Amino acid sequence: MKKYLFSFLAVLLFVTPSFAKVNAVATLPWIGSIAKEIGKDRIEITTLIKAGQDPHFAEAKPSMILAARKADLLMYNGLELEIGYLPRIIESSNNPNIQPGKKGNLDCSQFITPIEKPSSVDRSMGDVHPLGNPHYHFSPKNILSVAEGMTNALSENDAGNADFYRKNMQLFKDRLMEKQKQWSSRPLKGKKYIAYHKLFEYLANEYGFWILGYIEPKPGIPPSAGHIQEMIGLIEKAKPDAVIATYIAGKKEAGALSLKTGVKSVVLPQDVGATEAAQDWFSLIDEVFKGLE
Amino acid sequence: MKHWAASLFIIFVLCISIPSYGADIESRLKALEDTIQQQGKTIEDQQKTINALKGETAKTGGKTIESAQSKATGLFGSSVLSNPNISLVVNTFAYASNLTEEELELRNIPGYTTEGLENRNGFNLESAELFLFAPVDPYFNLYATIPVTEDGAEVEEAYFVTTSLPAGLQMKGGKFKSGFGRINSQHPHAWDFADAPLPYRAFMGGEGIIEKGVQLTYLPTLPFYTLIGAEVLQGDNEFLFGPDAESGPHAYTLFAKASLDLSDNSTVLFGPSAVTGKTKTGSIAEDTDFDGDSTLYGFEFTYKWKPSKQQGFALQSEYLYRTQKGDLSALDENGDVVSVDELRRIQDGLYVQGIYQLDRWRLGARYDVLDLFKDEYRVAGEEQEFDGNPRRMTGMLEFNPTEFSRIRLQYNHDRTARDEVTNHEWWLQFTMGIGAHSAHPF
Ligand SMILES: [Zn+2]
Numbered sequence: 001m002k003k004y005l006f007s008f009l010a011v012l013l014f015v016t017p018s019f020a021k022v023n024a025v026a027t028l029p030w031i032g033s034i035a036k037e038i039g040k041d042r043i044e045i046t047t048l049i050k051a052g053q054d055p056h057f058a059e060a061k062p063s064m065i066l067a068a069r070k071a072d073l074l075m076y077n078g079l080e081l082e083i084g085y086l087p088r089i090i091e092s093s094n095n096p097n098i099q100p101g102k103k104g105n106l107d108c109s110q111f112i113t114p115i116e117k118p119s120s121v122d123r124s125m126g127d128v129h130p131l132g133n134p135h136y137h138f139s140p141k142n143i144l145s146v147a148e149g150m151t152n153a154l155s156e157n158d159a160g161n162a163d164f165y166r167k168n169m170q171l172f173k174d175r176l177m178e179k180q181k182q183w184s185s186r187p188l189k190g191k192k193y194i195a196y197h198k199l200f201e202y203l204a205n206e207y208g209f210w211i212l213g214y215i216e217p218k219p220g221i222p223p224s225a226g227h228i229q230e231m232i233g234l235i236e237k238a239k240p241d242a243v244i245a246t247y248i249a250g251k252k253e254a255g256a257l258s259l260k261t262g263v264k265s266v267v268l269p270q271d272v273g274a275t276e277a278a279q280d281w282f283s284l285i286d287e288v289f290k291g292l293e
Numbered sequence: 294m295k296h297w298a299a300s301l302f303i304i305f306v307l308c309i310s311i312p313s314y315g316a317d318i319e320s321r322l323k324a325l326e327d328t329i330q331q332q333g334k335t336i337e338d339q340q341k342t343i344n345a346l347k348g349e350t351a352k353t354g355g356k357t358i359e360s361a362q363s364k365a366t367g368l369f370g371s372s373v374l375s376n377p378n379i380s381l382v383v384n385t386f387a388y389a390s391n392l393t394e395e396e397l398e399l400r401n402i403p404g405y406t407t408e409g410l411e412n413r414n415g416f417n418l419e420s421a422e423l424f425l426f427a428p429v430d431p432y433f434n435l436y437a438t439i440p441v442t443e444d445g446a447e448v449e450e451a452y453f454v455t456t457s458l459p460a461g462l463q464m465k466g467g468k469f470k471s472g473f474g475r476i477n478s479q480h481p482h483a484w485d486f487a488d489a490p491l492p493y494r495a496f497m498g499g500e501g502i503i504e505k506g507v508q509l510t511y512l513p514t515l516p517f518y519t520l521i522g523a524e525v526l527q528g529d530n531e532f533l534f535g536p537d538a539e540s541g542p543h544a545y546t547l548f549a550k551a552s553l554d555l556s557d558n559s560t561v562l563f564g565p566s567a568v569t570g571k572t573k574t575g576s577i578a579e580d581t582d583f584d585g586d587s588t589l590y591g592f593e594f595t596y597k598w599k600p601s602k603q604q605g606f607a608l609q610s611e612y613l614y615r616t617q618k619g620d621l622s623a624l625d626e627n628g629d630v631v632s633v634d635e636l637r638r639i640q641d642g643l644y645v646q647g648i649y650q651l652d653r654w655r656l657g658a659r660y661d662v663l664d665l666f667k668d669e670y671r672v673a674g675e676e677q678e679f680d681g682n683p684r685r686m687t688g689m690l691e692f693n694p695t696e697f698s699r700i701r702l703q704y705n706h707d708r709t710a711r712d713e714v715t716n717h718e719w720w721l722q723f724t725m726g727i728g729a730h731s732a733h734p735f
Contacts (some may be wrong), residue, residue, distance in 0.1 A: 050557045051615045054602040057696075061560055062518035062552030069461060070514050084696075084733040091434060094512040096457035101431055123697060123727070220695060222652065248601065 022158045025098075027070040027082050028055055029272040030137040033281040037153050039170045041112060042161050046071075048089075051273030054186070054248050056127070056220065060085040060092070068093035071104065073157050075150065078109030079134035106153045111145040112136050115201060126218025128193060137271070138288065139202035143281065147172055162269060178190055183207070186289050192240040193292070194231065194257070196250025199270060203288065214236050215253045223253060235261045244291070246270035266291045302690075302702040302721055308405075335393035347481050377435075380728030382482045384419035388412045389719040391475050393545070396714075403711050404670050404679045405495040405640070405663065406532065406576050408585075412718075418443060422482065434471075438480070449503060461512040471502040472510070472522045472548050473566040474611055475593040483734070485609075485648050487703045487720040491661030491685055492613040492642030496589055498532045500567065505529070506542060518552040520564075528570045533615075535573040544570030552735075558600045562735065566591040572619065582627075582635060583620010597735070605650040614641040614667065614687045621672060634673040646687075658690035683709040696733075699724045 006271050015267040022043040026032035039045070048064045049055050055077070057144075068074060068089050076082055090098060090105075097104035114132025121130045136142045151169040155162035189208040196215045204211050217227040235243070235257065243265045245254035251267050258265035268291045269278040278284040390397060390412070397410040420440040428601045429435045438450035452467030470478045476493060489499040506526035513519060528534035528544035548566035555561060569588040577583050592612045599605040621636035646659035663683040670677045686706040700723055707716035 052557070052601070057602045057733070059599070059735050061554070061735050062520075062550070062562060063560065065517040066512070066514075066552075069512050080730070083730045088393040088734060091454060091456065092463075092512075094458070094461045094463045094510065096459060099431070099456045100428070123695070126693060189437045 007263050022154065022161075023049065023070055023072045024154075025067050025074045027074075027076040027086060029274075030281050030284065031077065033272045033284075034147050034172075035154075036280070038147060038168045039154055040164075040168060042158075042164060043154065044190070051269075051271050052248060055081055055271075056084075058082075060086050060088040064089050065092045068098060069095050071095060073099050073104045073105045073106060073153060074098040075108060075153070077134055077137070078107040079114055079131045079136075079158070080129055081134035086195060103153070103156050106150065108146045108149065109134065111149040112139070112142040116198070116204060126216075127220035129219070133198055133201050135199045136202050137286065138200055139206055140176060140183065140285065141206060142202065144176055146171060147176075149270050160231065175282070179285070183285065183289060186293065188289070188292055191292065192238060194235060194240050194243045194263075196245040196254060198267075199246065200244070200288070209292070214239055215243070215250055215257065228253065228257070231257060232260050235263055239263070242266045242292070244268055258263045268292075302692075302700065368523050377425045378729035380424045380726055382424070382480075382724065382726040382731075382733060384422070384482050384722070384724050386417050386419065386487060386720050386722035387415065388417050389414055391717045392714070397476070397716075400710050400716060401496055402663065402683050402709050404668070404677070405683070406498075407579055408494075408576060410716075418480070419562065422449075422480070424729070428456070429453065435556075452658075461514065463510045463512075465508040465510075466506075468503065468505045469508065471524055471526065471546055471568070472508060473502055473505060473524075473546050473568050473589075474548075474591045474613075475562075475595060475609065476611065477501040479734075482724050484727070485607075485646060485657055486657075486659055486687060486689055487701060487722045488705070490611070490613065490644035490646075490659070491663060491683065491709060492644055495640075495642055495663055495683070496532060496613050496615050497530055502526070502530055502533070504544065504545075506544075518550075520550045522546075522548045526570075528569075531574055531576055533568065533572060533574075533589060534570045538571035538573035540585070544568060550625045559596070559598045560735070562593070562595045562597075564593060566593070572617065575640075577621065577636070580624045582622045582624060582630075583619055584622070584634070585617060587615065587617045591612045595735075603652050605648075607648045608646070609648075610643065610645040612641065612643045612665075615639070635671075637671045639667050639669040641665050655689075655691040655693065657687075657691070659685075659686075659687040659689070661685045680711050681708075683711060685709055697726050 022039065023041045024035050024039065025046045025048065027048050029047050029049070029051050032045045035043065035045055046067045048067060049058050064085070071093070074090070076086055081084050090100070096102065099105060114136065117132035118128060118130060121128050147169060151165050154165045184207070185205070191209040193209065193211050194213050194215065195211045198214065198219065200211060213231060215223050215231060217223055223231070233247055240263060243254045243257050243263055245251045245265065246268055248270055254265040254267070257263070269275045269284055272278055272281055272284050275287060278287045325576070392400065394413055397412065400409045401407045418637055420442045423439040423441065426434065426436045426569055432455060433453045434455050434456055436450060437448065439446055440449050448468065450469050452465055452469040455464045458464060472478055476490065478486065489501070493499065493501055504526035507520060508524040510522040524546040525542050526544040526546065527542050528538060529536045530544070534544050546566065547570040548564065550562060550564035552560060552562040567588065567590050570586070572587040573582070573584050575582050590613070594610050596608045597605070598607070615638070617636070617638040619636060620633050622630045623632045625631050640663065642661070642663040643665050644659060644661040646657060648655055649656040661684060665682070668679070670679070685708060687703065689701060689703045690698055691701045701720065703720040703722065705716070705718040707718055710716070
């Protein structure tokens with residue numbers, strides 16, 4: 001009996017993964033998708049936030065803490081998008097490798113230039129992202145830099161497969177360049193939209209369309225009847241091409257505005273996996289373009 | 294029922310949620326045009342920056358990525374190194390009861406505690422709580438909680454947490470909330486109700502186990518989440534231990550928490566806890582002093598269903614069971630010992646609570662009861678009889694304008710004093726936080 005107890009304790013203390021694959025944990029689905037492009041079958045990817053969940057408001061679930069405990073590399077969006085739960089997950093993970101400053105901690109936003117960084121901010125403006133718009137995953141230009149940064153991080157954590165990662169990065173880059181040409185020829189220039197949340201600003205800047213107003217009066221605050229009334233006035237005056245929302249935020253409101261004004265409403269996937277068609281990052285952007293046209 | 298609390302609640306909620314009609318569309322369009330012009334300019338500027346950057350990249354041969362590594366991550370907030378993250382949470386409430394202040398003060402739980410209720414009819418300030426935290430260096434994070442009340446400031450918590458121990462271990466040291474049970478380690482402003490559950494008030498006082506000491510936790514890499522923790526504590530808690538029970542640390546805890554995701558949207562968390570130690574307290578009955586040993590066992594269970602930001606449900610319960618044995622001294626008015634008898638108490642208690650959330654509203658109910666399965670209270674081997682179970686029913690309605698503010702209306706149907714008197718308690722509570730973003734714990 002004692003022997004069994006002893007071996008049980010030994011197992012408890014020294015459980016280590018039996019394979020040498022890099023255990024990568026991504027906070028958001030798109031980060032996991034890019035990592036998959038670079039790491040293919042040589043890394044194990046766990047995604048903490050599911051496509052149906054709002055990354056602004058997630059809770060630090062114990063299963064997320066456990067995933068972080070097992071991680072060799074933690075990759076996250078940054079720009080304070082995950083500030084409500086990620087610091088807690090990292091601290092509670094009891095995992096020294098993924099602490100800030102360690103090579104297992106990868107803030108993907110360090111590779112991009114944020115837009116809309118407010119010069120001054122307080123919370124009377126709503127839950128504004130003070131370091132700039134964190135939803136840069138809709139920006140093909142930024143994703144290229146992120147993928148390069150990720151390739152370096154993977155190579156650093158798993159030097160044996162560095163060439164494999166670099167080769168995949170080159171493939172990813174070629175495909176992205178190809179796709180960029182397709183996307184640039186899409187007739188979005190000059191189009192006008194009303195959106196729910198400030199999600200598509202990077203894409204608007206890169207592809208020359210306009211987002212005239214937001215159904216959300218302030219970030220994170222649902223619209224009042226008065227604000228909806230104001231939006232109806234705006235839509236009637238400015239005649240946008242569509243009212244856009246995502247599957248996790250604003251679907252109902254966009255639908256109601258569309259009914260009132262006759263302007264079509266479009267529901268876009270906000271991340272990989274939000275719709276069946278948006279199965280990886282490329283198809284996510286494809287779907288967004290398709291919806292915006 | 295006190296109508297004013299309910300009407301105040303409704304007025305506040307209306308003020309926040311009622312739209313500001315009559316906004317001028319023309320001026321809005323004008324502003325919009327300006328914005329568009331501004332955006333056009335921004336795009337031009339950005340294109341310039343991009344072009345400049347492209348040139349730079351070409352020059353440095355793609356070295357820009359490495360140099361970007363030194364940028365602040367934003368994970369712990371945007372503050373500069375010279376400041377820790379600071380937040381302030383103000384918790385203030387209006388309170389109304391059918392009992393007078395004197396009756397409230399004397400409203401103890403016979404067989405459990407001589408301590409009455411502190412709330413005053415009318416306006417109350419619970420506290421303005423100051424939180425400070427930041428990484429110390431690559432090895433430690435540091436936290437302090439300083440509630441400022443009308444009586445002054447106190448150091449409720451001040452502790453470090455290690456961040457680089459190997460093998461899934463973590464150490465915490467200083468003064469902190471024990472990992473015993475579920476609600477114990479939460480701050481009152483994060484509770485789902487305005488007051489502590491009855492078993493907490495009966496067994497460890499409303500504030501719970503906050504002690505000086507050390508904690509070690511171990512998180513093994515099992516297929517499901519299992520956290521195991523142990524603590525050595527000084528034993529200052531007046532209900533369970535008492536500073537004079539023994540010189541040196543004299544309270545020890547052990548706890549385990551396991552969690553499983555039943556689906557992407559639903560999670561359970563459960564586990565046992567135990568705390569044991571030497572006790573010396575005067576809180577058991579009037580004019581007594583107790584010297585002995587106490588052990589408190591607990592079992593926690595939480596189920597959470599969160600299909601979207603807009604909707605959620607949580608069911609939470611804790612069962613507490615306490616054994617205590619030692620000498621109960623009866624004291625005269627000078628504090629001198631008159632007689633000494635053996636006291637043996639084995640008592641238990643339970644609370645169950647459910648919270649349903651829809652958009653910015655939360656509706657909650659709670660039931661607390663003591664002497665559920667066990668109500669042994671023997672002095673010199675003789676059972677002391679008390680009338681009925683101390684129990685309480687609670688209803689709560691919250692409006693959360695944002696995650697930084699909360700307005701809560703709560704009603705307690707309080708039958709804890711084992712007499713025929715019901716205490717009808719009403720709260721209208723305002724909780725607001727400013728400063729650093731606080732965590733969304735599970
Ligand atoms: Zn956002």
